[in-house]
Amino acid sequence: MRTIRLRTVHPVLWAGWAALAAGAVLCVVGWYGVSGERFAERQLPYLASCTIPGAALIISGAVLLAHGRSSVAAARVEELYGLLVAAGPAEADASGQAALAPLAVGRELLTVPGGTLYHRADCPLVAGKAEAVPVDPGLVASGELGPCPVCEPAEETG
Template identity: 55%
Template sequence: MQRTRPRDRPLRPVLWAGLGALAVGVVLCVTGWYGVSGERYAERQLPYIASCTVPGAALIVAGAVLLASLRGQGPDAAATEQNADAEPVEAPSPPPSAEGPLLQVPGGTLLHRPDCPLVTGKPGAAPPDDASALQPCPVCQPEA
């Protein structure tokens, strides 16, 4: 039987590098901790911290970053992208026009143009019954 190579073959070096960095980082941190724990004086602990613990922590962070970079790049990501492309996309609604009757938000005290960002998309925005009692909006500045 012939074996085929998986499509995610280029991701394997990054995966192994991330796992290797994590493993070496953990070993260095444990070695540094063990070395520090055996020394009584701070002067003798410093070499273990400098040569094992700090590089070990850096390798753990680097490995975590490498593994996090793989998220969303596997074979399932391609299927997800294909499914996302297959979904119907709604056409954007046309921008509101400045022409038309002035509007009031229910319970509001301001008079707005139809294209005012304060009323665009608000449910219930309708022409007011009595426009004389309303103040003009400071954003869209409608002409009363």
């Protein structure tokens, strides 16, 4: 799926770069021609034949590059979506919702000094941190420490 879509995008990107280069060359030629003429009526042909088409090619090239890059991004999103759909949902319960395993199930509660949350001891946010200390139940009861939204220890304390 990805290779087919990206092969059609590359010509758009190449066309954009080619248009930008051609426009830059035309603008330089127009500037060189205008700079060699003293009178305005002799400068107009260079403006009409080189500079204006060069500016139009630069704008066209920028549009083609933007379109090509958005197509590449869209192809990548489609590929990721295809991978996500191919993976399928996890085990589903009777209601059709995917059953999520809890991240942490320990009973011991920890906090980090100066922190505002309390965690289960096996919560990924505090696991392995030497500075984590046991929670004072008075801080939890007073509301100074809130439950961690990752490991959700509030179910056991409430």
